[in-house]
Amino acid sequence: MHLALFDLDHTLLSGDSDFEWGRFLIDKGLLDRAGQEARNRRFYEEYKAGTLDIAEFLSFQLAPLAAHPRPLLESLRREYLETRIRPLMRFSLQERLAAHQRAGDLCALVTATNSFVTGPIARIFGIEHLIATIPACEDGFFTGKPRGVPAFREGKILRVEAWLESLGLWWSSFAASWFYSDSHNDLPLLEKVCHPVVVAPDAILADIARSRGWEFFPAS
Numbered sequence: 001m002h003l004a005l006f007d008l009d010h011t012l013l014s015g016d017s018d019f020e021w022g023r024f025l026i027d028k029g030l031l032d033r034a035g036q037e038a039r040n041r042r043f044y045e046e047y048k049a050g051t052l053d054i055a056e057f058l059s060f061q062l063a064p065l066a067a068h069p070r071p072l073l074e075s076l077r078r079e080y081l082e083t084r085i086r087p088l089m090r091f092s093l094q095e096r097l098a099a100h101q102r103a104g105d106l107c108a109l110v111t112a113t114n115s116f117v118t119g120p121i122a123r124i125f126g127i128e129h130l131i132a133t134i135p136a137c138e139d140g141f142f143t144g145k146p147r148g149v150p151a152f153r154e155g156k157i158l159r160v161e162a163w164l165e166s167l168g169l170w171w172s173s174f175a176a177s178w179f180y181s182d183s184h185n186d187l188p189l190l191e192k193v194c195h196p197v198v199v200a201p202d203a204i205l206a207d208i209a210r211s212r213g214w215e216f217f218p219a220s
Contacts, residue, residue, distance in 0.1 A: 003174040004100040005160065005189070006127070007091070007181040008111040008118060011199045014219070015089040017121060018061055018113040019044070020084040025064055028076065034076075048202060050185060052153045053113075059144065060096045065116060066144030073116070073142075081120055089124070092220045093180070093199065097125060100178070110160060110189070111180070112152040116142070131159045150195050180217065184208065 002139055009016040022040060025031045032219065039060055046052040054173035065073060100107050108129035109122045115132040122130040149155045151179040169175070177193040179186070190196035198209045200219040 001058075001174055002103065002105040003177040003193070004097070004105045004220070005034065005110050005177070005179040006097060007064070007186060007199075008109055008121065009113060010182040011127060011180055012090060012093050012097070012109070013085065013180070014090055014200075015088045016113075017085060017088075017117055017184070020088070021080060021117050022064070024076070024080045024084055026209075029146045030068065031064060038076075047185065050204070051075045052185075054111070054150050058114075058133065058150060061105045062114060062142065062146065065114070065142035070140065070142070076122065077117070081124065086122055090199075090219055092218060094125065096180070096217065101126070105192075106174075109161065110156050110218055111153060112150060112156075114146075129163065130158070131163055142144075153185055155189045156186065157192055162191065173199070183206075184213070190214075 006012055009018065012213065019040060022031065022036055024037055024052070026033045043052060043060065044056050047079045097107065105126055106209055108131055109118065109125065110128045111118050112133055115133045116135055117132060118132045123199055131151055133150045133152070134147045136143045136145045149158050151159045164173070176195060178195040178197055179189050179192055179193040180197045180199050182200050183202055183207065187208070195215065197215045197217050201209060201219045
């Protein structure tokens with residue numbers, strides 16, 4: 001049995017699903033443009049530098065979910081998926097994903113972006129298993145806080161291992177494993193698998209990947 005894990009933003013997609021969700025809500029008049037875009041830029045620069053405070057970022061990222069009723073959010077999400085996400089899907093990565101699936105590999109989408117946004121994206125890609133940051137709910141309403149360990153950096157390993165254990169599996173259950181990612185923030189999980197694959201990597205990850213002889217996947 002083989003394991004194939006895929007990052008989402010700037011990997012399976014040529015953009016960032018969370019950033020596009022924020023832009024979409026701005027265009028719908030549900031978020032303040034100046035404040036949202038300024039904080040988005042700051043968080044993105046911190047992410048690239050490897051200095052992102054994930055707790056602070058998630059308070060920002062999940063706040064719009066707590067500000068609106070769920071039926072409205074779900075209606076908006078359907079439009080967002082069609083207008084913002086489908087155009088970003090990378091055909092070449094879809095083909096690689098399909099090859100893993102045809103081979104019978106256990107496949108999962110592993111992303112720090114919250115599961116409300118990314119759950120339907122996983123289904124569009126035909127990926128059965130999603131490991132994402134979970135937005136907490138109370139009485140059917142989002143609280144604006146995460147539940148459990150965010151799927152970020154070392155948290156991705158913890159969440160993957162918990163998922164595997166729920167299936168009665170462990171890393172040693174697999175003859176080979178892959179993880180596809182663009183970001184140096186994913187180094188912990190890239191170093192955990194047998195076959196780390198970089199897709200349109202950032203400069204830090206590109207240098208590390210070249211020095212270690214990792215596979216570069218041509219994104220298109």
